[in-house]
Amino acid sequence: MNSIVCVKQVPDPEAPPASFRIDSATNRMVPAAGVKPVLSPFDEYAIEAALRLKDAQGGKISILSLGKNLALDVVKKSLSMGADELYLLQDDAFEGGDSYSTAYALSLAIKKLGKFDLIFCGRQAADWDAGQVGSGIAELLGIPSITVASKVEAADGKARVERVLPDGREVVEVDLPALVTVSNELGEPRYPTLKGIMAAGKKPVTVWKASDLGADPAQLGRAGAKTNLLKLYAPVRETHCEIVEGETPEEAGAKMALRLRQAKLL
Amino acid sequence: MANSGIIIFGELGAGRLSSITLELLGAGRKLADALGQELAAIFLGHPVDPVVREAIAFGADKVYTIDNPALQEYLTEPSVAALEAACRQLSPEVLLLGQTAVGRDMAPRLAFRLGTGLAMDCVHLEVQADSRLLVATRPVYGGNALAEMTCPSARPQMATVRAKSQEALPRDDSRTGEVIPLSVSLPSSRSRLVERVRQEAAGVKLEDAEIIIAGGRGIGSAEGFQTLEELARLLSGAVGTTRAAVDANWRPSSDQIGLTGKIVAPTLYVAIAISGASQHLAGCSGSKNIVAINKDPDANIFKAAQYGVVGDYRKVLPAFLNKVKELLETS
Ligand SMILES: Cc1cc2nc3c(=O)[nH]c(=O)nc-3n(C[C@H](O)[C@H](O)[C@H](O)COP(=O)(O)OP(=O)(O)OC[C@H]3O[C@@H](n4cnc5c(N)ncnc54)[C@H](O)[C@@H]3O)c2cc1C
Ligand SMILES: Nc1ncnc2c1ncn2[C@@H]1O[C@H](COP(=O)(O)O)[C@@H](O)[C@H]1O
DSSP, X not given: OOEEEEOOEEEOTTSOGGGEEEETTTTEEEEOTTOOEEEOHHHHHHHHHHHHHHHHHOOOXXXXXXXXXXXXXXXXXXXXXXXXXXXXXXXXGGTTOOHHHHHHHHHHHHHHHOOOSEEEEESSOTTTOOOOHHHHHXXXXXXXXXXXXXXEEEETTEEEEEEEXXXXXXXXXXXXXXXXXXXXXXXXXXXXXXXXXXXXTTSOEEEEOHHHHTOOGGXXXXXXXXXXXXXXXXXXXXXXXXXXXXXSHHHHHHHHHHHHHHTTOO | OOOOOEEEEOOEETTEEOHHHHHHHHHHHHHHHHHTOOEEEEEEESSOOGGGGGGTTTTOSEEEEEEOGGGSSOOHHHHHHHHHHHHHHHOOSEEEEESSHHHHHHHHHHHHHHTOOEXXXXXXXXXXXXXXXXXXXXXXXXXXXXXXXEOOSSSSEEEEEXXXXXXXXXXXXTOOOEEEEOOOOOOOOSEEEEEEEEOOOXXXXXXXXXXXXXXXXXXXXXXXXXXXXXXXXXXXXXEEEOHHHHHTTSSOGGGBBSTTSBOOOOSEEEEESOOOOHHHHHHHTTOSEEEEEESOXXXXXXXXXXXXXXXXXXXXXXXXXXXXXXXXXXX
């Protein structure tokens, strides 16, 4: 069972909201100093899904990441967790892209990698929250896609994928090769062990440029984007919070009930 | 041929147009009027429920239907192929879907197939005066920023729309319009539905509740939610939660509120031991009143709340509950 996992590096999405600042001149998010880059959280679940399949039946896991200024210790976490090889798509030609041009570049890299059974992506990246690239790659490769998975099993050229629904679950069987996007209901991704971290040091890391992929420049980065960002700005949140106090927490709780009654909310 | 018209993708729930569909019709009507074009709704199914005609009373000029055995249960491939065929026949200027389980699965594949751009999970839609382009506003960075996007040249301009972000129009049965079946041929699907398990909410449904009592990681255990359950029952409300409590297996994922959970907008949202991460607020910031109970005075939830108590919920909540009981008994 050979898998490919696409992972994106993002600024820590759990950093306090105050640490997200927008540079309106360039329409970019500039995270405050101290906000660490991390693997987009759902992508760690995608790696975990691939690792569980590998634990059960062996095979190889290749990791693909496209981005500028990728921090090696961040993207190599995938190798420390147990993946086998890492491919970094780094080239100015990839810059300024949208979901379309990103999926295009990743799909070319996947074709270059050759044979695979399953591709895993996160359900959405925690920076732009688009939720498009996974399905987009599948469409460009002409393979089926199953989104928002909480469990993945594979055998005999088919995968059984459990999906999360707003009010339950469903199980879908899909012919391989296929692409699956993974959600946190899969269960906690494993932490890298010390042994894993040592082993990762010896695993291959390959950098690919646009020319290595034989890409059509008109479909890459800014040139290939279908959408245009007009403006990026901070939401206005103008609430004033009335703090209800009391001598004791119990008193404060009771007073809150009275206050809400007074406001006709109870 | 120049593209023209707005099409919204309609969904049904419990034999009625779902609330997101009514919201899409409201949003679509505004865009259609701004562009001076028609608004149509499209429904897939087998058979297609005749109730889809009601889309006309809620703003549509036309209703298209695609009835095909492959569309009886939702599967990605036949549904995407059906909408693709409709778009090729009808050449819409704008195509809107709900940011629902189905919409978020189908929209990206369809956009890539049509070679067009897509903005997901939009909260505001508008026609730009000079360019006549659709400007779609979507929260990004978990809600820490808003992005205004356009799709300058490819068509249709596509967006999915967040639940409860748009106003539905009042029902107007005097509106007239046609229901037009489209015939399309669909490829066989490479995926098959094995089983689908739906959990019925015991009390009030979270999305419909006027009062929501939500608890987060600070509740500390599954048992800790019992007081919240009791309060919710007393107020005919529902219990909601954060992803942290779902990941800890204290609550089912169907209770999760937020960016990747449910979007709610009750009259009263009581957030207990919830820090107020932007991804959580994405699902509840439309609430008319937020009450926060948190032991950390600097918790972000106090920036979104109208009323707050700083303290340990283990002490604050039982006293709050008792007072509520007392108030309800004496009134
Ligand atoms: C892409 C993405 C999507 C996400 N989608 C969602 C989503 O849909 N919904 C969602 O909820 N989250 C989502 N998250 C996760 C989100 O970022 C937060 O991690 C999560 O909301 C935190 O949950 P919490 O507030 O329960 O926990 P915490 O942030 O740990 O907060 C616990 C709070 O409880 C308080 N507390 C502790 N003990 C007590 C006590 N005894 N009395 C009173 N207060 C107490 C603490 O002061 C703290 O403020 C998403 C994250 C990402 C990256
Ligand atoms: N630059 C990237 N490099 C590698 N994988 C990516 C990249 N962008 C998106 N992905 C994958 O696609 C998923 C969805 O991303 P998005 O559509 O941007 O929300 C992510 O969770 C990743 O698995």
